[in-house]
Amino acid sequence: MSVYRDKRSPYYQFDFQHEGRRFHGSTKCTTRRDAEKFEAAELEKAKALVKATRRSKASLAIDDVADRLWNHSAQYDADPKATETNLARLIEYFGPSKPLTQIDNQAAREMVAWRRGHRVKRRGKRTKEEEQALPLVSNATVNRSATKVLQRLFTLAKAERAEFPAEPDWDELLLPEPEERVRELQDHEGDALDDAMRSDYEPFFDFVRASGMRMKECVTLRWTEVNFGAKQIVRLGKGGRRVVFPITPAVREILFPLQGQHPEFVFTYVAVYGNKKTQIVRGQRYRITYNGAKSAWQTLRRRAKVTDFRFHDFRHDFGTKLLRNSRNLKLVQKALNHRDIKSTLRYAHVLDEDVAAAVEELAKSRKKSRSDVKKVS
Template structure:
């Protein structure tokens, strides 16, 4: 092993072999002593890489690991397009040839800092000034779109028998997230939504409020998943878990009249404008799409003047009202398809009033008992 000068570069180069593998490149150093230190560090990296590769018997470049992860499981995620985007972002940041074994805590921390400095994206053309006015991505977005995606790559590689000597400390990388708020829809807000509602979208939004299902679960609802005989909707929900939702009288009243609108999908809309590229004919009905539903919601929210209310808050509204009516956390957990009841506990605040009434009742009972004791004495 030794470093050397190349006439075509001001830097010393390194070139050595380890276990039959060649490693070479620029040291980016102009002094021999610094170049030799750099080469020694590269040798240690090479030893770790060869050792890990021999165990996994597969390439450990981030691009190849991501490709294997995608083919193995990621393509079957509940939102595969989001997963694909997040993986592509990491590959672009680190570079396709970056070895996963070279990503230590410092490199992962720099990734987090880079992602935190990005702004939320919005569809459509915007001026540079408008783009700069957009807010920075949230801590939750950084965690889910960068840190946890990188951690997933490491976990997948470890399942392939790769041993990482300098794996990042994931717990220290995760950013603090505020507890998810629970927003309930007020009666006057619900009336404002109804007044601003387009008639062809009304069944969809009525179903959202009546079922508490997630946006994607509602948009993609198929007639094959609806059984009016057994009074059940059976489908795969988040995490590909089986979800069974009862067809109540209110839900039946929403869905039953829609049966003739489309042979496969439950919810449709009427095309206001024709579109040759998309094959849309003005006045005809077409299945509602995820993007179309989000656009319809944004217009409805603006038209109703509703503030500080997200689409996902319909689900919070459903859970809150169901818990207030039933007083049963386990029932709400099942209705919302929560894997862990900790997710359901965010709605527990609605029982505070019931607790206060119970405590007051207990205090009154003790008061009466003391009065009877005094009278008896």
């Protein structure tokens, strides 16, 4: 091992082999002493890489691991396009040949800081000034689109028997997220939405409110998942979990008349405008897409003048009202397909009245017991 000065660069270069593999590059150091320290550190990284690769018998370059993750499971995610975008973002940041063994806690922390500097994306053309005025992505977005995606790559590699002595500390890297709020739809807001509703979108939004399903679960609902005979909707939900939702009389009333409108998907809309490029014909029915549903919701909310209510709040509204009527947290957990009941506990505030009533009853019973003792004495 030795370092050397290249006339074309002010920095010392390193070039060595370890178990038949060559490692070389710039040390970014201008003194031999610092360059030798840098080379020694690179040797340790090389040893870790060779050892990890030998055990896993697969390339640990981030691009290769991402490719295996995609083929193994990521392509079947609830939103594979988002997963693909997130993986591509990490590959672009680290470089496709970057081995996972060289991504330690510091490197991952720098990646998190880089991702935090991104701004949310909005549809439509904007000037540079308008783009800079957009808000930064939230902590939750950074966690979901960067840190947890990188962790998923490490998890796959470890399942392939790779070892990472300098694996990032994931708990430390995850940014704090505020507790998700629970927003309930008020009666007057519901009436305003009904009044502003387009008739072709009415079944879709009625089903959203009646089922508490996520937007993606609603727009991708297929007829093969709807069984009127068994009175059930059976499909895969978030995380690939099997979800069974009952077809109540109210839900049947929404879905049954929609048969025949589309051969595969349940919910459709009527095209108001034609588009030669996309071959959309005015007056014809087409399946409601995810982006179409988002656009329709934004228009509906604006026309109804309903503020501070997101589409996902329909799910919170459903969970809150269901718990208020049933008083059963386990039932609500199953209806919302929550893996952990901690997610369901966000709706527990609706039971505050029950708690207050129980405390009052306990106080009354104790008071009665004390008075009975006094009478006896």
